Amino acid sequence: MTVTVPSPEPVAPGPAHPRVDPERWPDVARLPRASALRTAIARRVVETALARLPLRIQNGTTPTAVPHPAPSGEGPPTLTLHDPAAFHRRIGADGLIGFGESYMAGEWDSDDLVGVLTVLATHVDDLVPAPLRRLRGAWAHRRPDRDRNTLDGARDNIQRHYDLSNDLFALFLDPSLTYSSAVFDTLPATSRAFRAAQHRKIDRLLDLAGAGPGTRLLEIGTGWGELAVRAASRGADVLTVTLSAEQRELALRRIADAGATDRVTVELRDYRQVEGRFDAVLSVEMIEAVGADYWPAYFTALRRLLAPGGRVALQSITMAHERMLDTARTHTWISKYVFPGGLIPSPEAIARESAAAGLTITHDTGFGDHYAETLRLWRERFVAESAAVGALGFDHVFRRMWELYLAYSEAGFRSRYLDVRQLRLVADGREPEEPR
Template identity: 55%
Template sequence: MTTTVNPVRHGVDPDRWPDVAAEPPARLRAHLAGVVFRQAMAKSAVRVRYPDGRVTGTAGPTLRVRRPEALFARLGRSGLIGFGEAYQAGDWDSDDLVGVLTVLASSMGTLIPPSLQWMRRFHGVRSPLADRNTPDGSRRNIHRHYDLSNDLFALFLDESMSYSSALFTHPGDDFTAAQHRKIDRLLDGTRVGDGSLLLEIGTGWGELAIRAAQRGARVVSVTLSAEQRDLALRRAAAAGVADRVEVRLRDYREIEPVAGGFDAVVSVEMVEAVGIDYWPSYARTLAGHLAPGGRAGLQMITMADDRVRATRDAYTWIHKYIFPGGLIPSVPAMETVFGRAGLTVLDRLDFGPDYAETLRRWRAAFNARPDEVAALGFDATFARTWNFYLAYSEAGFASGYLDVCQLILGEPV
C-alpha cells in the first residue's frame, strides 16, 4: 500500500515518526473502519464532535475528530495502533483524554460488534523478532525507553525518581512519602534490615537500594540501563551509602551467585518487560539466588488472566512506541510460574487506583513543562506521544482493566 507524507501540515518529522507522518490513502479499509468507528462510538458513553459541527452522543467526555479521513485511514491500516498514531498526528483530540480512554478501556471487549470482529485479523501485526527479550533484545528494548534522558524523567517524577506506582493512604498524600511507603512495604515484607544482603533486579534510579542501605543492608542491584546506573550511583553517594550499594550493568540472567545466597530479592515493575517466554527464567533467577528461608518481593502491573491469554501475541501501540517486547502478566500466571520455581505467595496487596493517581500526577507534571521537554531535544510529536501514553495508562487503571500488586514470595510453609 502506498502512503503520502505531509509533514508540513501535520508538523511531524517523517524520519523520526514515519508511520505517524505517513497517511494511508482512503480506500475500502478506511471506509469500513469509519463504519466501525461510528457504530462503536454510538454504543459508548463518549460524545464525538466532527469538523462540520455534527455531534454524536449526549453525555460523557468529548472526542474531537479534526481529520476524519485521516483517522479512518489509520484505523483501517492498523486498528488500535492507528488510533494512537492518529492522536500523535493530531487527527483527533480531547480536553478530557483520560476520560475518553477510560470509557473505551471499560468497554474494550464489546465496542466492536460481533459481526465485525473478523476485521481484526487484518491488523494482526506480529511483534518484531528484534523485540524478543533475549539478552541482546532486552538491552535494546530497555535502551529505547529508559535511556531516553535522565533529565526527561526528572521533569515529571517525584524527587525520589521512582518510576512505578506509589502507595497512597489518601489522594492528598505527599508524592515522595507515598513512593517511600511502597518501597518500605516491600523491604518490610522481605525482612530487609541491618546486615541483610539484598539483590535488586531492576535498579530504576536507585531509591529502593538507597532506602535498603539506610537500614544497614548491603545491596547488589542490576540494570540494563547505563543512564539509570550512572544516576543511581551518584544518588547513592549523595545519600552517604555508596559503600553499601553496588549497581551492576547486567541482565538478570547474568547475575553472579553469592555464597549462601541473598537474604532477600526484590524486583519492582520489572517482570512486565521480561516477556512470557522468559517468565520461567525470571522466576528461577529470583528463587535461585535466595538463601534458604529468604524472601522475594515483587511489584508488578497485572491484567485479568483471560485478558493475558487473549493478548499474549498482540502487538500494540504501547509496544511500538513505549515498551517494546513487554507483556503484562496476571497473578494466577505468576503464581504458577513461581510455584514451579519453588516459591509460594505469602502476602499480596492490590492497589490499582493508586497507580491511576500516580499516573495522573506524572502526566500533570509532564504537561506543565513543555518548554523544558523541548529544550531537551524532544519534539511536539514526542510530547503528544507521551501524553497519550500516560493518559492511556491512567485510563487502564482507572477503568480496572489494569491493576498493580505487591507479592511477597517464599518457600512453602
C-alpha cells in the same frame, strides 16, 4: 468488487499542529496503505461503537448527539476528529496502533483525554462485534522478533525507554525519581504527598522481604537508586542490577550523595547473569519488561538466587488473563513506541510461573487506584513542563506520544482494566530447575 489501494500521502495536521518529521516518525508522517473496503469497514465499526458510548464526537466544529449524558450534568468528554478520513484509514490499516499514531499526528484531540480513554477502556469488550473479534488475527500485527528479550534484545529494549534522558524523567517524577506506583495515605493524592507515598511503597516492599541489618539484598531493576538507598539505610547490603547505562550513572551519584556507597553496589547486568544467594530479592515493576517467553527464566532466577529462608518481594502491574493472552499475540501501540518487548502479566500467569519455579505466593495486595493517581500526577507535571521537554530536544510528536502514554495508562487503572499488586514469594523447598 474491485478494491483500490491508495498510495501513501502526507498527513494533514490538525489545527495548531506542525508537520511531522518523516525521518524521526515515518509511520506517523505518512498515512499507511489501506484498501477502501478495509477503511470503510473500520469507519463503520468505529462510528457504531462510539455512538453507543457516553462520548461527544466532534468532526471539526460540529458535535454529534450524546446518547448517554453524564449523570453529573457536566457532560461527557469530547473526542474531536480534525481529520476523520485519516483517523479511520489508520485504524483500518493498523487497529489500535493506528489510533495512537493518529493522535501523535494531531488528527484527533480531546478536552479530557483520560476521560475519553477511560470510557473506551471500560467498554473495550463491546467496541468490536463478536464476529469481527474472531478475525483479530487478520488485522492485528504480530510482535516483531527483534523485540524478543534475549540477552542482547533485553538490553536494547530497556535502553530504548529508560536511556531517553535522565533529565526528561526528572521533569515529571517526584524528587525520589521513583518510576512505579506510589502508595498514598489518602486519595485523591496531592503532589506534596508524592515523595512520602513513594517511600511508603518502598517500605512496604522492604517489610515484605524482611530487609534489615545485615540482609543480603538483591534488587532487579535499579531505577535511579531510591530503593537501594532506603534498603541500605536499614542496614542491608545491596546488589542492584540494571540494563540502563544512564540510570546506573545517575543512581551511582545519588547513592554517593546519600552516603550509601559502602552498602550498595550497582552493576550493569541482566538478571539472568547474577550469581550468589540473597536473603531478599526485590523487583519493582520489572517483570512487565521480561516478556512471556522469558517468565520461566525470570522466576527460575528468582528461586535460584534466593538463600534458604529468604523472601522475594515483587510489585507488578497486572491485567485479566484473557486480555493478557490477546495482548501477547499482538504488536500494540505501547509495544511499538513505549515499551518494546514488554507484556503485562495476569495474576494467573504469575501464580503459574512462580509455582513452576518452586516459589509460593504468601502475600498479595492490590492498589490500582493509587497507580491512577500516580499517573495523574506524572501526566500533569509532564504537560506543565512541555516547554522544558522540548528544550531537551524532544519534538511535539514525542510530547503527544508521552502524554497519550501516560493518559492511556491512567485510564487503564481508572477503568479497572489494569491493577498493580505487591506480592511476597518464598521457596517451597524444591531445588530450582533451569527452564528448558
